[in-house]
Amino acid sequence: MKLTKEEYKVLEDIVGPEYITQEPVIMESYNQIWGNKLAFGDKRHNPPAAVLLPANVAEIQMIVRYCNKTGILFKASARAFEYVATKLASERGILLELKRMNKILEIDVKNMHAVVEPFVTVWELQNAAGKVGLYTGKPGVGYTASVISLACCHQEMTISQLYTSGYGRNVLGCEWVLPTGEILYLGTAGREEGWFSGDGPGFSLRGILRGRAGANGGNGVITKCAVKLYPWYASTPMTYEMKRQPGEAISAAMLEKVPENYHVVVLTFPDTEKMMKASTEIGQAELACIVAPAYLANGVMEEGNDEQYAKMKDMKPQDPTKAVRSVPVFVNGHSTRELEYRKKAVMAVMKKWNGYLDPEYNDPRELAHRFQYQMWSVGTSMRPTGDFMVSIQGADGSTEMHLNYRPVEFDAFKPFVSRGSIVQPNMGMSYRPMEHYSLGSSGGIATGYDPWDPDSLAAAREYMDLVYDVNSPFKRFSYTNRGAMMQVEDIEHIHQRWGPIYDNADVWLQKVRNMLDPNRVADWSGYIPPEYAKEDKKAES
Amino acid sequence: MVENKLVKIVGKENILDNPETLKEYSGDCSFATPKTPACVVRPANIEELQGIVRWANEKRVPLVPISSGAPHFRGDTVPGVEGAVIVDLRRMNKIIRVNRPNRVAIVEPGVTFGELQAELAKDDMSAYIPLAPRSTKSVLASVLEREPILMPGLHFDSTDPMLCAEIVFGTGDKMRTGEAAGPDTLEKQWEIGKAQISPFGPTQMDPQRLVSGAQGTIGIVTWISLKCRLLSEVSHAFLVPSAYLDSLIQLSYKLTRIRFSGNIFILNRLNLACLLRRTPQEIAALNDKLPPWVMFVSCEGYGPLPEEKVQYLEADLKELAESYGLKSETAIGGVKAEELASILAKPSPEPYWKLRLKGSCDEVFFLTTQGKTPEFARIMAEIAQQQGYPARNIGAYIQPVAQGTSCHCEFDFYYDADNQAEAGKTRKVVAEMANKMEARGAFFSRPYTELVEVAYRRSRDTADMQKKVKGLFDPNGILNPGKLCF
Amino acid sequence: MNWENYEHDMIRCTRCSYCKYIPWRFIKNFNFIEGCPSAARYHWHAYASGGKFNMGYSLLKGKSSIDDTFLDVLYKCMMDGSCDISCKVGNDIEPLQYMQELRIKCVDEGQMMPQHQPFIRSLRQEDNMMLKPRAERGNWADGLNVKRAAEEKTEVLYHAGCRYSYDKEFWPIARAGVTLLQKAGVDVGIMGEEEACCGGRAYELGYVTEMDKFAEHQMETFRTAGIKALVTPCADCYATYKVLYDKVGKKLGVEVYHITQYLEKLIREGRLLLKKSLPLKVTYHDPCHLGRLGEPWIHWNGKEYKPKGGLMWLHDPPKKYRRGINGVYDPPRNIIKSIPGLDFVEMYRIREYAWCCGAGGGVIDSYPDFAKWTGAERLREAKAVGAEAIVSACPWCKRVFLDAAAKNGDKIEVLDIIELIQQTV
Secondary structure, eight states, X not given: OXXXXXXXXXXXXXXXXXXXXXXXXHHTTSSBOTTHHHHHSSSBOOOOSEEEOOOSHHHHHHHHHHXXXXXXXXXXXXXXXXXXXXXXXXXXXXXXXXXXXXXXXXXXXXXXXXXEOTTOBHHHHHHHHHTTTEEOOOBTTOTTOBHHIIIIISOOOBTTHHHHOOTTTTEEEEEEEOTTSOEEEOTTTTOTTOSOOOSOSSSOTHHHHXXXXXXXXXXXXXXXXXXXXXXXXXXXXXXSOEEOOTTOOGGGOEEOSOOTTEEEEEEEOSSHXXXXXXXXXXXXXXXXXXXXXXXXXXXXXXXXXXXXXXXXXXXXXXXXXXXGGEEEEEEEOSSHHHHHHHHHHHHHHHHHTTOBOOTTTOOHHHHHHHHHHHHSOOOOOOTTTSOEEESSOOOOBOHHHHHHHHHHHHHHHHHHHHHTSEEOGGGGOOEEEOGGGTTOEEEOOEEEEOTTSHHHHHHHHHHHHHHHOTTSGGGXXXXXXXXXXXXXXXXXXHHHHHGGGTTTHHHHHHHHXXXXXXXXXXXXXXSOOSSOSSOOOOOOO | OOOHHHHHHHOGGGEEXXXXXHHHHHOXXXXXXXXXXXXXXXXSSHHHHHHHHHHHHXXXXXXXXXXXXXXXXXXXXXXXXXXXXXXEGGGOOOEEEEETTTTEEEEOTTOBHHHHHHHHHTTTEEEOOOSSOOTTXXXXXXXXXXXXXXXXXXXXXXXXXXXXXXXXXXXXXXXXXXXXXXXXXXXXXXXXXXXXXXOXXXXXXXXXXXXXTSTTSSEEEEEEEEEEEEXXXXXXXXXXXXXXXXXHHHHHXXXXXXXXXXXXXXXXXXXXXXXXXXXXXXXXXXXXXXXXEEEEEEEEEOSSSHHHHHHHHHHHHHHHHHHTTOOOBSEETTEEHHHHHHHHTSOOOSSOGGXXXXXXXXXXXXXXXXXXXXHHHHHHHHHHHHTTOOGGGEEEEEEEEGGGTEEEEXXXXXXXXXXXXXXXXXXXXXXXXXXXXXXXXXXXXXXXXXXXXXXXXXXHXXXXXXXXXXXXXXXXXXXXXXXXXX | OOGGGGHHHHHHOOOOOGGGBOOGGGOOOTTSOBOOXXXXXXXXXXXXXXXXXXXXXXXXXXXXXXXXHHHHHHHXXXXXXXXXXXXXXXXXXXXXXXXXXXXXXXXXXXXXOGGGHHHHHHHHHHSSSSSOOGGGGGGGGTTOOOEETTTSOOSEEEOOOHHHHHOGGGHHHHHHHHHHHHHTTOOEEEOGGGOOOOSHHHHHHTOHHHHHHHHHHHHHHHHHHTOOEEEESOHHHHHIIIIIHHHTTOOOOSEEEEHHHHHHHHHHTTSSOOOSOOOEEEEEOOOTTTTGGGSOOOOOOOEEEOOTTOOOOEEESOOOOOOSTTSSOXXXXXXXXXXXXXXXXXXXXXXXXXXXXXXXXXXXXXXXXXXXXXXXXXXXXXXXXXXXXXXXXOHHHHHHHHHHHHXXXXXXXXXXXXXXXXXXX
């Protein structure tokens, strides 16, 4: 049963009739997202019982309290671009779309933070912050990603995390409507003196807000958040210098030059190991704001797939190993001296590891495109194959670990290579170093597949099953980032399988979840269920 | 009478219950009310610790974990109730690993800064060290207490430099956090290149945040991995004097904004004098020569072309200081910047610098924003004057943290603990100051003793949730009761 | 192509929501980031074209049916194509064409909007959608000394369009348009009372056969009259004649121009001299049907395939998607820039990614408040860039802007480009 008439009326009275609907046709636009086919076997999963647009915290509290009274499941989302955002564990579930809460409440320039509401996107914040010489990191997910979704609820892997960090480490406080309907302010959130700390008094409750990933809506609603900002040295936010030639498509509009106070270079090395070591050295010496090993994507897209394919066919045969021996390095400097030193030092590291500047990667226009693509939130596209999944979401850690991990993933992927039914760009390499490598790098290996090609879908599922297999070679590398990807708990049973070999972390997480949500109304599809439905595959000892 | 079970767990020689020892552990240099423990147990490893915790649960005996040696200052190691068992972790004193490629070390609770620095130096590394910690201070304890480090540009998060941890919760269960989690032992993890540097999780929570700043109320930590830094090949130190804290704060904002690479902090003249001189007379003499406020900035040259790096940092610093009407000097008032620099790399030489002036010190610190620190300094001076408290006995330490987005603001009240009137006055002034400052926006994020009540005044919701969290990880409330909001 | 043939597009919509916004590359002001009026005005994702893909998919799978809400969502849309442009920056799918087919399906199955019926009846009975008698069509040209193309041989036909023909307030502009052509020595005539609707609006509503009928009529009329070129001051008509007729396989047999293209040419050739200075700060609004919807149709007949060993979806033969590049954007701008004294400032949403005025897709008739809201948003943008006047090249745009300004008490001047030229020539 969805909602009774009375239940609908109560909810309608909270938000107003204009801001709630249960029209079947409209519900069908909240249950079809990329990745659904992989997860649920079809483009669509069950629709919500209703969608609401609350205006403010007070309305959200009332809704949540009512859910506690009636057992209606709820989940809040911003742009809902990932399928954990709309999946509900029961048909008696409602979505709270937070589009009316869309303000940048404050940018504290001196103390370098911003306070935002849930519907504020990274792009919006980047542009507003850029005007005052500040910056927020660039996530891979695209320009419409919500700042709060990234920082508190989902992932927050950014290309720039070498110097802008991520995975929740930029949260300086938040206003959190708990699954009970109470409000919790972390740290100094909400205080007149400013949102400058999210921790304490005493130990930090950010510890139960999220970990490597957030609860994906499963632990209430974050209605405001303060995020740390970083220096931005160009004279304009995103120079608004996107140029295209007459007759060119919009996708051809690109930045023409790297902004002042920045320098971009792509270094190529004799082998991957030297590239990784050089990257580590550059990062550890704090010479760069982005070091992106093997991440050669620069956002340049032909108009369409046909044009892209024609271009690929026309291209001279490429050395397939070159990309995985290369690393884009972005240098910034608050002063000319700083910039010049860093440029020189980067070159010194390059020489030390026998690197060179390949002309193909270092055309000035090409570097400008790269800057735009890797520094600013840009549009994302799944045009080539129709979908992608980030397979194991990599393992996080040291350069050496990644070099050891690579063959494991490589071997696991080998059987699929000849099938041609799923693809990994750059042979699966994609690392995002964090905090000048002091946290190592997070790995994110994008795998392209076509969900509507039965062979490709089958291969993708086989591969994911291998990745999720707790007895696979991946066992030693990573459970810590579960929840980060699009694992849907009632299907993947990630926690149930992996928790026991990770000090029963799942048991603790479940306790935390049930403590926060005693009446079990915060949807757990992207989090952990209140209890496991049945036995699942265990780890072999 | 010592429990037989405890004897079986740690061995008789590792249980202390003689009156002198119990007296030692019953109180500290703070104003916390002394409470006599039942005994002191000294586990050697995690298995023994888990045994102790399980026993404590059975018997409902409170445990008070301690990692540092005396003197203690903050009351967190003073039992909150009578009859608690002190768990002195100093037998667990191994530096488990130093890994240069990843600039990480793994230490047990009993490792001090002196020990760690000596070991790290062999690999040309240094810890991120707080301001001249006492020689008996545990590295692990300092990090768990969120003591601020001196390099704000590299202080990304409140938990820095902590990375991963091994924790025994109040239930006796253990957990390794972050990248350290998993089916392998640490050694086996090293085989595949893991270095326990990624701190997240496991999965959708960050347990290491729950033990950071917790004063041992959620779990007992048996080791942590922590970020270390490369030792500079070249390092030049500077002092920036000013009559006014406001001017220095402007410069500090700028330096932290550009993520200036080096140590950056501000002291008032008294604290600088206490750091540099040993006797009260020497301190007083130097105090008179120094300007009211001094910023310390170091230009650190590590990585490629270190001399060129330091050169540009120096030039930038000079220019920036001048833009605020300040000067970066290598010496002021007969004090060389390098003299202070040499102290910063190690724990404080004896006597501990905070005890040199009057023998005792009551620290009051909180988080705020850099721009508000002059206001707090003024409030401190006003209250001191109103209360007739000698301002010349109050030190100040301003440390930007979290890359300058907030600031540790500390006032050190030096007094003679043997002088009851002085002690009483200190206590009163501190209490009044804390109240006033809290009302003006000071955030007591790491509260101890009497400041706990002040800290939670506007954080009742946090307290409620913390109690629920404690209910999960320490359901029988055996870990350090009476601390924080418990 | 039948709506069911868009299943590939329905399933490939990723719900990125870019259809709601202008392309990120051109976002300059976050107060003017939205591209889709429907998604901006109405709260639910369904109102975006991505949501309509979802609607269609669940209809296809038998999970929903066409009800009042379905129609409301489908028809609260100007069919302006902003979503199409934004989507196609990164995708090879066809939101606009798909929504068009969905409308055709609804009409074919008798699922018609009651609000449309008076206008369709008027079209059928009086050859116009303005609810006015056919006999009054030529009144706008009363007293104008211009050839009647039905009676006198004329090479260039000035097609006023329904809005100009029947909106009395706009007659001076319609008259000025033809007068300017005459002044430049163009051998121009009008159909006057004999003029009929192009049928484009009806097509947009889903009434394919209506447009077919009018297309046949126009083809015959023009052939009979020996017309070589058609010039129209109405962007809607321009897009219908230039694009839609070609799309449905109706060969008009004449060159089709929007008046701005023709006037630009005349100015360039020195046949129209812009002498008087006009000190005014103006901005230009790209009418959808002149801009992105005015891009010539690209015929394609082929199939999808994947190359051997690959995963990319390709077409055989390769399919060139219409991404709005070849709409008419520069001629109006060139005209404005050549008028002495004018200070021209661009708005934030222009060219392919311009914000719609609110008139299209039947909205001006069936949801007038929504139309005015949309127009008001555009006026807000014009004022935000400091313009004293908003200039367009379509009477439907002007009508909505005027109505919105009147409703809100807006003082900004609303001009057609013909009026500008008229004041300066």
